[in-house]
Amino acid sequence: MLFVGHTRFSLFEPNSRAWVSSQLDDSHNEDTYRDELFNEERLVPRVYMFFENSLAQIDRAIRGHEVYHIVSYSPELPDHYKARIEAACREYPWLVPDLQSERVPTITANTLVQNVLAERSGEAGKLIYGSYRLDDDDLLPTNYFDRMAVYTVPENVGMYVSLGLGATAIQHGEEFSVPRSIKQRFFTAGLLSVCRMSEGGRVERPAPYSGHSNADGAAPCIIDSRETGFFWNRHEHQDTSVGLRKKGSIVASKILRENLDRMPIVELNQEFFDLFPTLKDRVLSDGYDNHTSVREDSDTNSFSANFSYPANSFRAIIEMTAQQDVAKNNALFSLDIINETGSTTLTDDQIHILAVNGVHRSADRNIGFFAYLPTVYGTQTTERLISLPHGFKCSSVKLMPWGDTSKVHLVSLKIDII
Missing domain, CATH: 3.90.550 (Spore Coat Polysaccharide Biosynthesis Protein SpsA; Chain A)
Structure with a gap:
């Protein structure tokens, strides 16, 4: 037919x-x-x-x-x-x-x-x-x-x-x-x-x-x-x-x-x-609720969020204040990323795929994979979409100042799984 x-x-x-x-x-x-x-x-x-x-x-x-x-x-x-x-x-x-x-x-x-x-x-x-x-x-x-x-x-x-x-x-x-x-x-x-x-x-x-x-x-x-x-x-x-x-x-x-x-x-x-x-294996049972628990570390002016289930995409809502001479990317997200097998050990090809999509790996082990958060002068509430390529998920995220950390003050972080 x-x-x-x-x-x-x-x-x-x-x-x-x-x-x-x-x-x-x-x-x-x-x-x-x-x-x-x-x-x-x-x-x-x-x-x-x-x-x-x-x-x-x-x-x-x-x-x-x-x-x-x-x-x-x-x-x-x-x-x-x-x-x-x-x-x-x-x-x-x-x-x-x-x-x-x-x-x-x-x-x-x-x-x-x-x-x-x-x-x-x-x-x-x-x-x-x-x-x-x-x-x-x-x-x-x-x-x-x-x-x-x-x-x-x-x-x-x-x-x-x-x-x-x-x-x-x-x-x-x-x-x-x-x-x-x-x-x-x-x-x-x-x-x-x-x-x-x-x-x-x-x-x-x-x-x-x-x-x-x-x-x-x-x-x-x-x-x-x-x-x-x-x-x-x-x-x-x-x-x-x-x-x-x-x-x-x-x-x-x-x-x-x-x-x-x-x-x-x-x-x-x-x-x-x-x-x-x-x-198959992608429809979650009725009790599912992918929430995030956000923790603030006032000593380092950072926020951490753990996902109850690893997520492929999420939206971060950030409130922050930046000084007049702030750099373009004076903050970043540090991401814990797993591949489709659930492993945190990624191949060079997988690392390249992430980089093409704006997620890079830092030489600093305390940062690992990261994505920049654009920063501009003033007090503002901004949103940042993090969307990983197919086959990758994020299990937790940390938002922190980057570079001259005195130029940015992070006030709050909310995470919305999409």
Whole structure:
């Protein structure tokens, strides 16, 4: 069976009415929109989900089906993320890049299907296919195409198919907590249109909807909620969480967890991990709470924080005062880093990967791996995102002055796992 999917990877569309991610403030300014869209804190969870999980899930789900998945992205996307997309397209032959210069798609689902139709003789008017969408931070199960193939038949052309039962959890770097079961009809992840293309390129498809939750108001729908059909990843930097972020990161995380606590707990059994194998050993039990215990050492004007579970990414919120002649990087974070095997002994290649990502190793054993904290004159509260490459985690962190330690006074430190 033929399926064509589409993911918009942080697509920059300043003329679109869907400026959801730009609504963190009320300026409706294009520069604000761009900065928020490509903010590292917003992109880091998506990069991990899409490149390390979503693509691998789709690859396992193909199982004999003919699948093409378009990933649309913008020239404005930072170069290192564009390189990740290009590398992924080389790794997965079914992944089709769509770099939208001038906001115009370079390839569409219709074009792909026309190409397939041209290669097949005697199928004019009989090419039935499924068209689906997938956000860059959600997952489809390994049996997705098998389940949808049952409904992708001539009798259902012009209908939507929704897998209405899903799982959801809160992302913390490369791990997930508060796993819950959720019924969400017409959820965006995997919502399928049953289509037919004739030899002349005419396409029969369901009537378009205004908002995916209104799909049944546009066309007949099939709903199958017999088993888990999607994984809805939750984190405060989702576009749908903009309202929460206005309340501040700590409050947003608390509200997000309270919302999930009202839902039934999902069973983390073998059946679940057969559907979502990339999440194996990454979904934490319901009692999980990755908190930090921050200690102040007034004698050295430093702060230390131990994580209850090693974290791939965290945000540090620092209050400090600096003198007028302070240096550019007059403070730093000392990081205790482990690799994917849990070892603190890293190879030269691993050390190089960290350095490329802004985390260096000091010759001073008391510092070890470190990342600078920019310092400027005055009293301020600032934030610093520490995001380690895939396969690395931090178990503890120490914030300390660096260089002329008399130039900086550290007042407080808070850690927020993301």
